[in-house]
Amino acid sequence: MEFKEMKKIWDTQNDEALYVINEDALHRRIKAKKMGTKSRTSFSEVLLIASNLCAGGVVIISHLLKNSGNVAALTMGAMMMFVGVYILFLRWQRIKRDQQTDVSILGDLENAIENINYRIKLSQSMIWFCLIVIALTMFTVLNSDQSVFNIVLISAFFIVGFIMSRWEHKRFNLGKKKQLLDLKEKLINEFEM
Amino acid sequence: MTENEINHIFQTWLKQHKALLFKIVRSYAFNEEDRDDLFQEIAIQVWRSVTSFKQQSAVTTWLYRVALNTAIKWTAKERKHQDRHESIDVSQHIIESHQPPDDRLAWLYEEIAQLNEVDRSLTLLLLDGFSYKEMSKILGISESNVGVKINRIKKHLTTKSEKS
Numbered sequence: 001m002e003f004k005e006m007k008k009i010w011d012t013q014n015d016e017a018l019y020v021i022n023e024d025a026l027h028r029r030i031k032a033k034k035m036g037t038k039s040r041t042s043f044s045e046v047l048l049i050a051s052n053l054c055a056g057g058v059v060i061i062s063h064l065l066k067n068s069g070n071v072a073a074l075t076m077g078a079m080m081m082f083v084g085v086y087i088l089f090l091r092w093q094r095i096k097r098d099q100q101t102d103v104s105i106l107g108d109l110e111n112a113i114e115n116i117n118y119r120i121k122l123s124q125s126m127i128w129f130c131l132i133v134i135a136l137t138m139f140t141v142l143n144s145d146q147s148v149f150n151i152v153l154i155s156a157f158f159i160v161g162f163i164m165s166r167w168e169h170k171r172f173n174l175g176k177k178k179q180l181l182d183l184k185e186k187l188i189n190e191f192e193m
Numbered sequence: 194m195t196e197n198e199i200n201h202i203f204q205t206w207l208k209q210h211k212a213l214l215f216k217i218v219r220s221y222a223f224n225e226e227d228r229d230d231l232f233q234e235i236a237i238q239v240w241r242s243v244t245s246f247k248q249q250s251a252v253t254t255w256l257y258r259v260a261l262n263t264a265i266k267w268t269a270k271e272r273k274h275q276d277r278h279e280s281i282d283v284s285q286h287i288i289e290s291h292q293p294p295d296d297r298l299a300w301l302y303e304e305i306a307q308l309n310e311v312d313r314s315l316t317l318l319l320l321d322g323f324s325y326k327e328m329s330k331i332l333g334i335s336e337s338n339v340g341v342k343i344n345r346i347k348k349h350l351t352t353k354s355e356k357s
Contacts, residue, residue, distance in 0.1 A: 001354035003347050009297045010320040014212050021211060029233050104333025105262045105314075183269045187311060187332075 041119050045091045048126065049084050056080030072143075076136040083129055087122070094118055109184050116177045123169045130165065134158045199243045206239060210256050213321070214239075217257075220305050220313055221264040231267050238263045250330075257323070258331045261314045268310050304353055308346070315339065316346050 059077030063070055098111065137158070141151055207214075214235055222231040242259045246252075305316050311332075318328045325343070329336045 001351065003351060006301055006350060006354070007320055007322075009295070009301060010216075012295065012298065013216060021207065026233070026236060104330060105258060105265065106333030108258075108262055108333075179269065183266065186269070187265075 041094070041115060042091075044119070044122065045087055045094075048122075049087050049091070052080045052084030052087070056082075056084060070140065072136050073140050076133060076140075079129075079132070079136075090118075090122070106184070106187060109180060109187065113177070113180045113184065116173060116180060120169070120173045120177065123165065123173055127162070127165055127169070130158075130162060134162070194244055199240070202243045202246075203240045206243075206252060206256065207236070210253060213253060213256055214260055216317060216321070217260045217264050219302055220317055221268055221310075223306060231264060234267055235260045235263045253321075254323070254327060254331060257318065257321075261317070261331070265310045265314065300354075300357065304350055308349075312342065312346055315342055316350075319343055319346070 056077045056079070059073055059080065063073050063077070094115070097114065137154065141154055214232065218228050218232045218235065222228040238259050239256060242255070246255055305313055308316060314332065315328060318331065323331070325336045325339045328339045328343075332339070
């Protein structure tokens with residue numbers, strides 16, 4: 001069979017619908033999926049910005065109002081405010097970069113890899129930042145008249161949070177990056193004839 | 194752009210270009226459940242792409258790019274579907290077979306299915322009449338590479354048809 005003949009056979013699908021869409025079922029699934037796939041990067045950024053700015057603001061204001069003179073707490077508050085603003089700046093840069101993306105499949109893939117690299121960097125920086133915040137918080141807590149139960153509770157909260165962030169980093173970010181890099185390599189190899 | 198406007202454009206694209214989407218789904222997914230899954234994935238990506246469409250290319254070119262990109266990534270996931278954990282009603286299929294299959298068309302799909310993901314995408318674009326220039330823009334590779342690949346695919350399919 002000549003290729004022209006194959007094309008004619010192929011074109012018959014344009015005139016007759018081989019399948020029909022069950023619009024109700026599609027609408028229901030898209031609605032369900034839309035709720036579950038809100039951009040993870042954007043969500044993480046907004047969460048980090050809001051939590052850092054709010055927590056930092058609360059720490060600074062409460063200590064200034066009490067006139068406590070607690071340098072460790074004030075440093076931690078200022079650091080949280082700074083990190084919140086810095087992530088806001090990174091988010092603005094990422095959105096700007098997303099708008100300049102090449103519209104090809106390979107370009108889209110490269111953009112996805114850039115985004116996952118950005119998420120990995122953000123996640124790694126947050127792990128270190130988290131350790132500093134934990135250290136400063138524990139220092140403040142240990143120097144205050146908190147009960148042993150409260151100290152254990154705060155420590156447990158930080159340990160769980162830290163383990164969860166490491167798990168998220170390994171489970172989602174690194175796995176996704178590997179998947180995207182494999183796909184890019186596959187596409188490039190296909191065309192290196 | 195409001196959500197209503199996005200939904201309106203999405204519905205129009207779906208209505209006018211469903212044949213294009215079905216061709217891609219049928220070439221990359223080989224049973225009813227997978228076809229539903231892939232179609233759902235493509236529909237979501239098309240919906241999300243509405244705001245990015247800048248009218249610098251034809252709608253068909255845009256849809257092909259979005260749908261092929263989704264299909265290639267979907268295939269690369271090696272069937273690890275995270276979505277299986279979502280509480281979605283799968284009792285009702287999204288796409289339902291409407292016409293009895295044409296034997297020659299079925300043969301063509303079988304041959305396309307045996308190609309790798311990239312060759313499959315080129316074959317679909319070629320059969321739908323895209324130029325080498327358009328194909329290179331959609332895939333992000335040079336026109337000369339497209340040309341060499343296309344010649345090989347044409348030769349392969351013609352030889353296979355002679356043998357069958």
